[in-house]
Amino acid sequence: MSSPGFKTYRPPVMEVSEEGDELLEVAMGPHHPSTHGVFRMDVALDGERVVKLKPVFGYLHRNHEKIAEKASYLASMPYTDRLDYFCSLTNNWAYALAVEKLAGLEVPERAEYIRVITAELTRIQNHASAIGFLMQEMGASGTPLMYAFREREKILDLFEELTGSRMMCNYMRFGGCRVELPVGWLNKVRVIVDGLPRFIDETEALLTGNEILMARSQGVGILKPDLAINAGVSGVMLRCTGVNYDIRKVDHYGIYDRFKFRVPLGDHGDIYDRYMLRVLEMRESVEILKQALKDVPAGPIMDPKSKIRGFRPKPGEAYGRIEAPKGELGFYLISDGSPNPYRYRVRPPSLINLTILEDMCLGQNVADVVLIFGSVDIVLGEVDR
Amino acid sequence: MIFGLSLVFILTSILTVAGALAAALLRNLVHCALSLTVTFAGLALLYLQLDAQFAGFAQILIYIGAVAILVVFAILLTRGSGIPEHRSFSSSWLAGLVISAGVFSLLSWAVIESIPASAARATPQLTVQKIGQALMSSYVLPLEIVAVLLTVALIGAVIVAMPESSKGGAK
Amino acid sequence: MLGEGILKGLGETAKNFAGSFVSKERLTTVQYPEERIAPIENTRDFPFLVYDGAEDADEAAKLAGLRCVACQICEKECPPKCIYIVKSTDKKPDYVGKPQIYPARFDIDISVCMSCQICVEVCPFEAIKMDTEFELSTTDRFGGLLFDRDHLARSNQHYHKIHPTEAAEVDARLAEEKAKVEAKAKAAAEAAAAKAAAASAAPPVVKPAPAKEPGA
């Protein structure tokens, strides 16, 4: 396939399959109803079977990393909300973790608890939405998506009460959190977390045993463990192939060691496994939240030593990573002592999970390409940065 | 009642003949197939006028429902739906005209011969029940033979359509 | 048994359908223009400048009470650079009475601002806070979304209305600072008075030192 030149973009030339009959060239996106944002797939079809698939992205590139090099450390924090705009709090946490490693800041106990609580709430509403969108692709006209959004609204209201904005929280600072918990916020979280298991049971009752869902997703878009590891895939995509790698257990960052939770693993690596893993991870997050909510200590939420303005970390480099809902989200910073970083690099889990899209889609049906793409659960803000 | 024929009969026959002509003369193959369907519909209306309900509905079900779709699919899958470049009339159209005139005259002679005989008897009161009983009693053997024939044809079609790769080893 | 899962799913939607007539929890629609969700206290939309004075003060009173001293920290720290400040040439006394520069011009381009409230965080004078007003649609894409100083200035009472707890803390801190400054000024005044008294008791040969600027 000729790569598009910079001067004129020539559409991919018409391919001829082995049997010699002409391939049907279909470009899915960027205005296709099923791509999560602006993403294009040039798919060559032989009848209904996919012969060649070239993902084309970059439509949402906002030059995030170059801007970060010119801006101060604090000024990049609100931009991290815009990376994976479904989970702004985990993005903030990853960036704050990287800067704390760079500058050697300590985070008080209460801030650590708040970080775990907000991160797990983010994970639940992200997985619920991911399942909802996957079912939407399968044609279930929005009912599972509306179930997910009903719960997501409650969690977003919690975020608004805490940070002031539903999706663009900008809440973490280097060495803690920005604002003290409003009065009664923890009780509201307890009420909502108690309601979550009922929502997960409802979703499972609606979907897990559904024969049509099984027919459409079992054995479709299979990912082999070795390919997943070599491609650097992370998160649910990696664990659905049976590889036991969860950064919360590997890195022991934050205070995850104090909580007892399990990491579900899949055996087949197909779409049904990814769906089930997301459901089981939601249940584990509820367990973590229950344990975390029991003993949130009093105390400061900000390391007194850390300064907001004129923050000049000593020269050096640091790589902070966390288990974001989409996978391993990492920030690599090089500081030369000046108030703005010399190099600011984001390791986007969505982009890296997307590199193996063609391997999963070859030989599958065109209706499944959309499903496989949906099951990877990506957000274009993070893919294009 | 013009020339002893009812108005409705004249209209349907014009429709049928027009459909047949269009099927022969139109350039675009899919248009021909669709006008062929109009002819089948015209035939069905003629049956219904003769109060042969079962024949009329069977005609619609089989010809419009299956044969027309088959013809159209055949045209589509063999990439024949493009506009043909050469003229639709072959060079030896004169010979074609002579042959068709001959066939037409033969047919019309046979029709005229048979009219006096049938005009005497009133058309029998036909109900679907009688057809069913006739099929099951006196014509049961031909029915079964046709059934076997159709099944064999079906299986043959499936084998022809099976992709080469699977025909060899067990898929 | 084939179809068992589908029947369970159907039962689930039926339960949800019936539930939506019964329990409020299963019918979450808020009819926006007529019904509204209770305003959440910490909400932040776009910044506004705080001034100490009456709600319906006129231009001059607004300017007089304006807390902003045009130090341009927020202009430097704002990530998308949507604040534009021009310093004034003369000075006006601030809430403590000390003459301070004020912004002759303070523009925020609402279409660029991403309401990240970093300006609020870095402002040392509690002069800029986040408003909860979100119905800002205008037909004019350029002028309509460029708010100038008078459009941005809102009273402290408004601030108390939208962020009660936060406003109370800010006022407490300002009052405490004001008290400290006055105490210092009073102490300085007494010291000056004591020195003046001592000087008058002593021979009047020495000219009394010029009265020190109160609260310098």
Place this chain on the structure above:
Amino acid sequence: MTVISPFWTNLDQIFVLLQQWIESFFPLWLQPAVGSVLGVVAIVAAFPGIFALTTVLERKGLGRMQNRLGPNRVGPLGILQPVADGIKSLTKEDIVPLTADAAVHFLAPVVLVIAVFLGFAVLPIGRNMVLANLDAGLLFFFAIGASTELSIFMAGWSSRNKYSLLGAMRAVAQMISYEVPLLLSSVVAVMITGSLSTVKIVEAQSGFTGIFPHWYVFTPWGFAGFTLFVIAALAETNRSPFDLPEGESELVAGYFTEYSGFKFALFFLGEYLGMFSIAGFAITLFLGGWGAPLSVLSFIPSWAWFFAKLFCAICFFIWLRGTLPRLRQDQLMNFAWKFMLPMSLLNLLVAAAWRFLPEGPSRWVVCSAVLLAAYVLLGRVLMRHQHLGARSYRYAD
């Protein structure tokens, strides 16, 4: 039959009396023509009216299933929404692609709507309220049903667009392969009644034992036939789990991608009317047509029962649409040829056995046992063949 007061019988025959009263104004030789014209006008008015009601019902029903309200801005409780949709589709510009084949592009929705309206001719809406009491009424309905595929193909091919071509091919393939189980599952009712006429089928089901009606759906072969008929009907009208042709997620809108304005609305009218006519036939064949569900209630007019059952059928379609994801094309075909066809053939055998077995519980047990065993066995084979099934998940240490 319990004695029913004349008031109720008049109410039951109100439309028939109305028709005769209007006919009396015309000369004798014109009366049959006027009668049939009135019948046609009634159908053309009633069923598009139900179509309008269904669009609102569908959107509100789906909304309620998804914990939201559904349209309530246009008119009280959103009742006038169809009027708004109608005006919108009328005023929208009707764009025909340049390369499209104009004649066929225009004819496709016309043929679809004509074919679907013809299907209502043989539907018995109430006691002696059927437009054309044909001797082979059911055969007429299936013949007309078969010609709607042609119009879908015309739409898909004439708009000369990759997506609509794929959508049309899928739709026609799906409808053809589901027509076979549809016909076979309805043959069961014909076999027991002994006639193809829809009116006779309804009369055969109109008796009561105790207070329970003799509907076919209450017999084992009837219930199996009914479920097979409904599943095939869903596929025939491209509804809910089988709405693949306009699968939004892959092919933007299937065969009517290139249609806009009123032609697009005509396609929707055609789809919904197809849904009503096939639901009407499911009611006629298996749910006792216009018969009352309980002998006590048989004073209520017959057409009221028909429309009540139609309303329940519509709600069932909406319920399915709100719950089930969509099947893929090849799974759809497998299901038709590997599950529906064998089950409906077996159902024919069971119905034959039912007819020749003596009365009494023995034939009940035999028939239902055979059907249940076949269903469970076939279901398990189908699922295991593609090794589908519930899974258990392990956790890391």
